[in-house]
Amino acid sequence: MSQLIECIPNFSEGRRTEVIEAIAETIKSVPNVILLDYSSDYSHNRSVFTFVGKPESVIEAAFLSAKKASELIDMNVHTGEHPRMGAVDVIPFVPIKYVTMDECINFSKQLGERLASELSIPVFLYEEAAVSAERINLANIRKGQFEGMKEKIKDADRRPDFGAQEVHPTAGVTAVGARMPLVAYNVNLNTADLNISKQIAKTIRESNGGLKYVKSIGVMLEDRNIAQVSINMTNYEVTPLYRVFELIKIEAQRYGVNVIGSEIIGLTPMNALIDSAKYYLQLEEFNEKKQVLENCLLSS
Amino acid sequence: MSQLIECIPNFSEGRRTEVIEAIAETIKSVPNVILLDYSSDYSHNRSVFTFVGKPESVIEAAFLSAKKASELIDMNVHTGEHPRMGAVDVIPFVPIKYVTMDECINFSKQLGERLASELSIPVFLYEEAAVSAERINLANIRKGQFEGMKEKIKDADRRPDFGAQEVHPTAGVTAVGARMPLVAYNVNLNTADLNISKQIAKTIRESNGGLKYVKSIGVMLEDRNIAQVSINMTNYEVTPLYRVFELIKIEAQRYGVNVIGSEIIGLTPMNALIDSAKYYLQLEEFNEKKQVLENCLLSS
Numbered sequence: 001m002s003q004l005i006e007c008i009p010n011f012s013e014g015r016r017t018e019v020i021e022a023i024a025e026t027i028k029s030v031p032n033v034i035l036l037d038y039s040s041d042y043s044h045n046r047s048v049f050t051f052v053g054k055p056e057s058v059i060e061a062a063f064l065s066a067k068k069a070s071e072l073i074d075m076n077v078h079t080g081e082h083p084r085m086g087a088v089d090v091i092p093f094v095p096i097k098y099v100t101m102d103e104c105i106n107f108s109k110q111l112g113e114r115l116a117s118e119l120s121i122p123v124f125l126y127e128e129a130a131v132s133a134e135r136i137n138l139a140n141i142r143k144g145q146f147e148g149m150k151e152k153i154k155d156a157d158r159r160p161d162f163g164a165q166e167v168h169p170t171a172g173v174t175a176v177g178a179r180m181p182l183v184a185y186n187v188n189l190n191t192a193d194l195n196i197s198k199q200i201a202k203t204i205r206e207s208n209g210g211l212k213y214v215k216s217i218g219v220m221l222e223d224r225n226i227a228q229v230s231i232n233m234t235n236y237e238v239t240p241l242y243r244v245f246e247l248i249k250i251e252a253q254r255y256g257v258n259v260i261g262s263e264i265i266g267l268t269p270m271n272a273l274i275d276s277a278k279y280y281l282q283l284e285e286f287n288e289k290k291q292v293l294e295n296c297l298l299s300s
Numbered sequence: 301m302s303q304l305i306e307c308i309p310n311f312s313e314g315r316r317t318e319v320i321e322a323i324a325e326t327i328k329s330v331p332n333v334i335l336l337d338y339s340s341d342y343s344h345n346r347s348v349f350t351f352v353g354k355p356e357s358v359i360e361a362a363f364l365s366a367k368k369a370s371e372l373i374d375m376n377v378h379t380g381e382h383p384r385m386g387a388v389d390v391i392p393f394v395p396i397k398y399v400t401m402d403e404c405i406n407f408s409k410q411l412g413e414r415l416a417s418e419l420s421i422p423v424f425l426y427e428e429a430a431v432s433a434e435r436i437n438l439a440n441i442r443k444g445q446f447e448g449m450k451e452k453i454k455d456a457d458r459r460p461d462f463g464a465q466e467v468h469p470t471a472g473v474t475a476v477g478a479r480m481p482l483v484a485y486n487v488n489l490n491t492a493d494l495n496i497s498k499q500i501a502k503t504i505r506e507s508n509g510g511l512k513y514v515k516s517i518g519v520m521l522e523d524r525n526i527a528q529v530s531i532n533m534t535n536y537e538v539t540p541l542y543r544v545f546e547l548i549k550i551e552a553q554r555y556g557v558n559v560i561g562s563e564i565i566g567l568t569p570m571n572a573l574i575d576s577a578k579y580y581l582q583l584e585e586f587n588e589k590k591q592v593l594e595n596c597l598l599s600s
Contacts, residue, residue: 264583296567298598
């Protein structure tokens with residue numbers, strides 16, 4: 001029953017292969033850490049790494065990869081479409097097994113303290129680890145980006161949670177936090193009318209009064225000439241996939257439109273799907289921890 | 301990417317705790333084997349063990365547990381409601397990860413050979429490992445049970461696949477084989493009419509022209525006063541849970557009856573449920589091996 005957490009740091013480098021590989025090698029070199037995935041976006045000039053393992057090993061890998069990035073990335077010459085403020089821009093920790101959110105918040109504080117004291121990178125705690133309401137949302141912390149941060153960090157209300165009010169000259173500043181696993185989920189419609197997907201997205205998302213823990217936008221899939229509702233599910237335990245899917249079906253009916261499929265992008269915890277199977281199959285008293293073979297294997 | 305198989309031996313002892321515990325200890329003593337579950341039935345006087353691990357370790361645990369059972373169980377004094385022919389009655393191997401059915405058939409032959417040569421227990425290969433059509437079904441092999449087998453084994457068409465035409469004096473004979481994971485799945489109806497559940501069970505099962513790999517009967521849940529369709533799904537990859545569930549819903553309509561829930565008994569592989577989630581959510585191009593976090597962990 002060993003503890004398992006996930007870490008998904010975002011680095012401000014999506015073009016120089018040698019830098020991206022050096023970060024990957026650093027993560028892989030830490031014993032008991034499994035690098036599940038990493039991908040880079042050229043126009044964003046940004047890379048996302050996903051790794052898991054025991055908390056102490058994952059924290060160590062996060063620290064060493066941030067150190068490597070701070071040595072190889074100079075934010076003064078970084079350009080890209082995605083907003084960013086540091087060589088390692090954000091480092092979220094996610095509880096996976098036998099770990100509470102509170103423990104993950106603690107891990108993010110441990111890492112934040114080390115980044116500040118050993119690498120002189122100022123750290124802001126965000127999402128579940130945020131110490132004030134306005135720091136929950138990363139966008140608030142990142143306002144002004146790397147270039148604007150040099151001045152803004154001197155404001156009383158922009159004081160970092162760890163480190164001096166002084167941006168690292170090349171590595172900038174970093175946000176460290178804790179959050180639930182995020183499921184990237186899209187639902188496809190049999191219409192080429194982008195406006196319909198935008199209307200549905202607006203109806204279902206939390207910010208407009210829809211379902212809690214749902215962020216959504218309407219987008220066009222140009223190659224298929226269909227509109228899509230693109231969703232970030234930020235807490236699939238409270239708001240499960242099937243509820244979003246069924247609600248989109250119902251809202252689509254208003255326009256005489258049907259759902260023709262859905263897709264999950266990247267990784268998802270098993271339970272995000274088991275939950276939906278339980279709903280549709282009307283399963284009574286199913287205990288996924290004890291009755292799913294793979295869970296028994298992972299916990300043994 | 302290490303290979304993983306499951307073994308579910310059935311022993312002819314469900315009453316004497318010390319014998320059941322001795323078998324459990326034997327299995328647990330084998331390195332790299334995980335005993336997931338074991339349960340005993342008093343009236344059947346029979347116990348079922350479920351363990352998993354690398355093939356060589358699982359085969360070793362199966363052999364040692366059979367040896368232990370042959371030392372502690374005397375079939376001449378065994379009584380119980382369940383048909384049986386040996387101290388260890390049946391030993392099926394099930395492919396779980398990175399193992400083919402053909403490999404599991406081979407494992408069952410390796411074990412059969414050892415049971416015969418080292419313990420003098422005659423072995424019949426059954427299910428996927430059967431070498432003739434009439435030996436696929438365990439019931440055919442077990443005809444006459446322990447008591448009748450002493451004479452019947454001398455018939456030309458009852459010659460065991462391994463060992464002499466001579467029943468072990470106390471341990472009897474054993475069936476060893478390979479099969480797909482079995483999912484025990486029940487669907488509950490909002491009626492107290494047992495006959496309706498029997499009619500539905502008859503319609504959906506393979507033996508009466510229904511769905512392939514479905515065995516089903518109608519039973520009464522006395523404590524809830526409702527009828528249930530009780531199902532063994534012998535290949536959930538070909539015949540998935542959702543198809544059985546939806547077909548039962550449709551058949552129930554004929555009687556003005558509704559499905560009020562379903563249940564999975566014991567262990568199930570994750571994919572039996574992921575498959576149903578994929579169907580209901582109309583998931584496009586989802587790769588459970590690469591996109592389910594737990595699968596990535598198990599294969600790393």
